[in-house]
Amino acid sequence: MLSIRDLELSYRERKVFDGFDLDVADGEVLCLLGASGCGKTSLLNCIAGALQYRGDIRGAERGVAYLFQEPRLVPALTARQNVVFAVSHLWQDKSALDAKIDEAFARLGIDGLQDRYPGKMSGGQAARVALARAFCHPSDVLLMDEPFGSLDIAVKMSLVDYISDMLAASPRTVVMVSHGIEECFALADKIVVLGGDPCRILAKTEIEEPRSDREHIADKDVKTRLIKDALLSNASD
Amino acid sequence: MSAAAKKRTKRLLSALYPLGAAAFIVALWAITAAAVGEELLVPSVGATFRGLFAMLGEGATYAAIGGTVLRALEGFAAALAAALAFALLAAAFAPLKKTFAPFAAIMRSVPTMSVIMLALLWASSSVMPLIVTFMTVFPVLYSALIAAADSVDGKLIEMARIYRVPLKKRVFSLYLPCMAPQIVEGVRSTLSLTLKVTIAAEVLAQTRDSIGVGMMQSQSFLQTDRILGWTVIAIVLGALAELLVTAIAAVVRKLYVVDKRS
Known part of the structure; x- marks a missing residue:
């Protein structure tokens, strides 16, 4: 609670x-x-x-995990790198993190965006990457x-x-x-x-x-x- | 005219502008030399380039160029590493930024000649140009990098703090990539200053195997054409450094697609 x-x-x-x-x-x-x-x-x-x-x-x-009003993605990192940047230090098992990221991207329909930079995304795509980042955070x-x-x-x-x-x-x-x-x-x-x-x-x-x-x-x-x-x-x- | 032809013409024109500027300078030089009519005061373009080619045939010239470039690079690298470390620390910890500020202001205000005079007392002739280069370039780079660190989006910094991203990862994956374009610009604007300061320090320290000493000896023997020859060499070195930084800037831009929307 x-x-x-x-x-x-x-x-x-x-x-x-x-x-x-x-x-x-x-x-x-x-x-x-x-x-x-x-x-x-x-x-x-x-x-x-x-x-x-x-x-x-x-x-x-x-x-x-925090979902902000703006996506707040690091412009120099790809979508996947943005998620890794924010949460990888919280995961002991890196292969489990990889699987979690894959699952989140697939569930959000942004599988094809993993290597895309924020500058090349639409507002909706960036929002979904931010959501994937939040859901890959192990916190409850x-x-x-x-x-x-x-x-x-x-x-x-x-x-x-x-x-x-x-x-x-x-x-x-x-x-x-x-x-x-x-x-x-x-x-x-x-x-x-x-x-x-x-x-x-x-x-x-x-x-x-x-x-x-x-x-x-x-x-x-x-x-x-x-x-x-x-x-x-x-x-x- | 096709788009490709237009592009070619544009590229050709942009290459012609610097060539035109160079031609103007050479013409002005030739007119001045002809008007003065005294090779000792203003050598002609031909005499200067004959002197320069003669110098390029001497092994000592290359030893001097190598020595100066090495010293300038060492001083510059030390200044860049220190400026980067201090700027990142200042960006991460606000009290440190306030502590460093007066030191940076003092270093910016100290006359280069004071540094040179003191360094002459404290260090050997080979180390002195390094100290002078470092002391002159460090505060300029530090100010540029502090401005770069300040320009990193505060919302991204807050995101990293809330996600408890470790400091090392914040520095290498957030601060440095976001600062990269401004770091490159800072490097570009200080490289030519570095070469000028290093050569000035070499003149006063009489450093062995250096452009500075080459210039001083030429002045002692009233070889004005050789002084100008050394100057041309320094300008070419500066231009090469500029080209190198431009190439690095292109790679940085390609690597980091920076967009305002974050």
Whole structure:
């Protein structure tokens, strides 16, 4: 379980978190929604260990896989080399890593891109290479920071399907930041709305339907209303 | 005109520009020499090249060229290795960058002649040009490499930190490839400076088997044509170094397809 207790984080005078608690069960996909600047990405960066914070975060000691808003591929390395660069030090068995990379590329439909440089890839291809890199990380925790933010609708939809497929094949504890309710409904087991100053949980809701059958979420309208009300109440604070 | 013919014409024209510039310099030289009319002050183009060809027939000339090139390369290689090491350390650890900054600023500001005078006291005539070359070239290369390291995308650095990529791998697979084009540019701009500084130091240190001493002896015997002959040799060496760096730059560009989208 990923457990966050009594998190405190400040940027100069501003307290972003002050005694913030959150739990994410093993294998659960948690989606964070909230206004820009409320602290969603800061929370991911605390979990990733990229920010200095006070408090207790457990469950990410082995490191985390991270899917950023941009692919963040090293331009001088090929697609495969990018994956190897980011994760090879975490694998004892190099042949197992090779097999894992092959499997990830095949599953994402980018088998033919292994030797291609990022400069020669489309946005969607680069996003899938970044996804392959994240899934080749041996950690049980995957963080996603608006991974669909800069993609067009078609690429976004296909990437949602790929992530759903990858999670079915290799379940992870996921914390995802998003601005799109639709993506949250497609992937999340739990949706949490953050807001306020300092940041707190404004609302949360769970989605019981299996990920493969999210077309028919029984109380989708009720959940959408709950999320929108929480977001709007925070906006009018 | 076909595309291939257009390309050929363009290539021919781009080769003609430097030839035109060289012809202009030679013409200016010939006119000045004719106007002055004194071979001792401004030797004619013909006399200079006769002197140069005479020099090329002497074994000592090649020993001098070899000695100077070796010293310049040694000083340059030491400066490049040190600048690279310090720049990478500074890029990886911000406090080190702040610590190194005043030293680099001081080294940049110290007059070359001060370095030469002190090195004359401290070192032998064969080592002194090395020290002077290193002290002059290092701060220039360090500044260029710091700028190159600063230009590495911060988001990629953050990605590597979050994925806990070991420092060695970060240096060799992230920093160096991303810095490669700027490293090559830094090398290109400092190579000619290196040769100039090495020759100047050789003159003052009277280093054996060196272009500097060759120039000094020519000046002592009032052989202006030979001084210009040595100058032509130094220019040719600089041009060859430039060609070599251009070839390396082409390989670097081919190896690392750098694109803004990352």
